[in-house]
Amino acid sequence: MGVQLLEYQTTLKSRFTLSGVGVHTGKAVSIHFNPAEPDTGIVFQRIDEGASGKVIRALASDVGATDLCTGLGDPAGDHVATVEHLMAALIGMGIDNVAIEIDGPEVPIMDGSASVFVEAFAQAGIVQLLEKRRYIRVVKPVRFESGSSWAEFQPYDGTRFEVEIDFETPAIGRQSFATDFSSGTFAKEIARARTFGFIKDVERLWAAGYALGSSLENSVVIGEDHRVINMEGLRYPDEFVRHKMLDAVGDLALAGARFIGCFRSYRGGHRINAAALRNLLTDRSAFEIVEAARRGGGRGAEMIAVNAPLYAPWVI
Template sequence: MIFQTTLKRSVEIAGIGLHTGCPITMKLRPATSGTGIVFHRIDGPLPVSIEAVSANVVDTRMATVIGRDGVSVSTIEHLMAALSACGIDNLHIDIDGPEVPVMDGSAATFVAQLQQAGIRQLERRRKYLAVRKPVTLVEGDKRVSIIPSRFFRVTFDIDFAHASIGQQHRTIKVSEASFRTEIASARTFGFYREVEYLKANGLARGGSLENAVVIGDEGILNPEGLRFSDEFVRHKILDAVGDFSLAGYPILGHVKAVKSGHDLNHKLVEKLLASPDCWQLVEAAEEEALPAIGIGHRAPIAALALSEA
């Protein structure tokens, strides 16, 4: 956790787009320190590079979409969540279509591919965005806030007027291990009546029971059922991890969300970044952290000695 990272080798991931239904291939390539996560649309006459940061978000209605010069990449949140949880700071992502492949509707495939490729430590130290004062946004019955914490933690509450969902609550201290075992395999979800409406309007063309939990009037339509009894709130946490990674730095703070979604998550990130009195950049001090970690072991964030960047 002291130094920035990238992948040890390139990896290719292919699937269909949730909204276009078109086949899409991505190639994830190692990058140098300070690069960040950069998507490259390579299907046009000239490649267009789009850094995965909040300032480049152009749409949050159906997914988190980043764009530049009229070119965009949609549905980045699941991949971004996997990169964030696995601690990958720098990466080039070549993509030949307008959206990240939906895979099975979760981040599990991305996590598995990242682990198979391996993570390489780079020479530059990692900086963290440490929250110093609370920041809150409220829109009707939706609310999201971030408060100081020594870790990155997400607490989420949802409430749907459907017997298959109802009220669900979960909190997690985000780490590679906790994300992989508790969050990564939670799938995106939607109501059957909404899916049919979206398809009629040219959206969700790639959506199916193979890449989403679909809820009918009488219950879950997927024959295999749910992966967790609270899979819905777990997926909301997955989305939030991806959305908050667009702050541009790993966060030391506790996100508390009630009925939030991509739009409100993005607005809070923007509000946080626009409030420099509420945060500061810090970096891990290697010489102080190593005795607590042990040579060759990655430390939890709490074990790191932090100094002002």
């Protein structure tokens, strides 16, 4: 599978707003998406009362928490939690630069997947900018292990995800899903997979201040009898592993650039994804920065290595 070469950066064509509730805080929140200049990347700014207005970058170096979700910024100050579905939608739709204003501490959960964001981005429109897009190409294996869980990057001519999960409950069991990544594949095969949880864990999560906004409208819930209790059932037969892949896509989007390589994980999660990405980005011999270059003035293109500035987002 060859690399899907997108030569230039993109941004949104127009501003728009979405509103919903945070899955953990249970609080109403509005989020405003604005077109941004080249090399801005994805940036957040809290605009609610009491926030400092500090710009929070959607980068691995700014990850502040990985408990049940991925959070950016200072957990004791300005921060934005549960960014993974939104980040997955942005990278899945090929959007590089957006300035996001949010009036609360958590991205709204919407329907528990990335589909609402995907549809909104498509409706707002995406425009190409004049600056070249850069990629992180994996050139040697990098792995992170924790107990029976692991995640790794491998060199690959393209962008590929291979995710496997293993749960004791027969409602899930052992599932795997693998795909070469593209905008079309993301929208059709991954974006609609919803977050999931167990009814037996609800009281414990509530007591810890989590899942206060969770409901059957935004989560797949497994009951005490090990059955899915949502009346509409599953969107995919293997929706659970596809959602884990959705999370991985969003977590790895915090590299600050798309990667060329294969990401594999077994019994992974936000913490495992973040640790594997950090291992990759802190080993400068494990990757190189490349961009598309035309071959002899023709229509074809190839990836060539470029010198990355010291302030580049992939430098941790």
